[in-house]
Amino acid sequence: MEYPAGGVALQSGPEVNVSAEGAVAQSDSIGTRGSEYATLMRRVRSAGLLERRVRYYLRLGAIAMTALVAGWVVFVVVGDSWWQLVTAAVLAAIFTQFAFLGHDAGHRQIFRTWRANHLFGLIAGNLCIGVSVGWWTSNHNRHHAHPNTEGADPDIMGVLAHSGARAAVGRGLRRLIFRYQGWLFFPMLLLEGLSLHGASVKAVLWWPIRNRGWEALLLAAHVVGYLALVATVLPPGKALAFIAVNQGLFGLFMGCTFAPNHKGMAVLGEDESVDFLRRQVLTSRNVRGGRVIDIAMGGLNYQIEHHLFPSMPRPNLRHVRPMVIEFCAERDVPYCETGLLESYSQALRHLHEVGKHAGRLDGKEQS
Incomplete structure (x- = not known):
């Protein structure tokens, strides 16, 4: 197991104290490591936190769709103006919220059946944002x-590169990126939106995914509709600027949401044997900050809880968090939670430290 710079699984900085001292004992026994997750699952299930919250998601979906339609209406009304760059930024933030809805549908958090979740995901992902x-x-x-x-x-x-071993074997351009990845991380996120679109097209063309026809049709509808609308309203120069700002900020917003989740946490070897509870908790980091952060990060600021219970509806994650903290304290499992800025600092420090290994084998620079 490779830990972040500093050699410990739990990063330094303001975090939740989950030492075993003072933990409230539960009626069930601790048992062996193999049964610990089952014990936690029984507590969570008995609390009703795995129950679907369909009305919450329908309301959230309606708000997001209203915002999306309003954003494009404003785009048309504003017309040929450089103020459209502001519209591009607002639409990028709205796209991110649809990405969160598609994420939740992919985990079957919304409806009980795969078909209903997939249909919701097709609309939120393929049609609305082109993913x-x-x-x-x-x-x-x-x-x-x-x-x-x-x-x-x-x-x-x-x-x-997230480990020194991988950074050390980098060659050519990859080696250069690894070496300076701490500095390049946020600038590279501006390309993340294009990467998501490209991977989506590639998957629809070549991957054995379900409902390929509907995936392709709705993805094409988004691309054609998006480009046609932008080209109709704006002249070429402003259209290109709008797309660059819109897609660049969409990627940046997405990346800023995902960056705190795992970067700088424990990195496991492929053959390393770790039980499910520790695999999910030791590799994940929570971000605190209240309801504003909950909305901005789509609930993924509760990354530990989300990884332990992927199908748990988003609004229930903050309610299960105290149970998970207490459970980890009972078993002396480090639980990492920081503020948003500290999470970025930890992630960037880790990337920078790993980057120092780029091009090195046995501590020597490769020729």
Whole structure:
């Protein structure tokens, strides 16, 4: 197991204290590590926190759709103006909220059946923002099964290195990116929106995803409608500027939501044996901040709880958090929670420290 810079699983800084002292004992026994998650699950299920919150999601979906339609109406009304760059930024924030809805549908948090969740995801993802829910679900489920695990988690096998071992074997451009990834991280997020669209198109064309026809149709409808509307309202120069700001900020907002979740937490080896509870808790970080952060991050600021209970409806995550903190305290499992700015600081420090290993084997610079 590789830990963040400093050699401990729990980062320094303002965090929740979950030491075993003072923890309230529960009536059920602690048992062995293999049964610990089952014990926690029984407590959570008995509290009713896994029950669906359909009306919450229908209300949230209606608000998001109203905001999206209003945003595009404002775009048309404003017309040929550089003020459209403000509209682009607002629409980017709205797109992010639809991404959260698609994420929740992919985890079957909204409805009981796969079909209903998939239909909701197709509308929120493919049609409204041009991101394939089929691709997202497949990719994201692999991440949940193996968070921060080298060779198994697709989220840490991309353009950045999360361990010194991976940074050390980088070559060419990849080696250069690894070395300066702490500095490049936020600028690279401006390309994340285009990356999501590109991966979605690739998946619809080549991956064996369900309902490929509907995925392709709704994805094409978004792309054609988006480009046609922008080209109709704005001249070429302003249209390109609008798209650059809109897609760049969409990627930045998405990346700023995901960055605090796992970067700088424990990195596991592919063959490392860790029980489910610790695999999810030790590799995840929560971000505190109240309702504003809950909305801005789509509930993903409760990353530990989300990883322990992926199908739990978003509004229930803040209610299960105290139970998880208490449960981790009983078993001396480190529970990491910080403020938003501190989470970025920890993530960037980790990327910077890992980047120092770029191009090095056995502590020597590669030729």
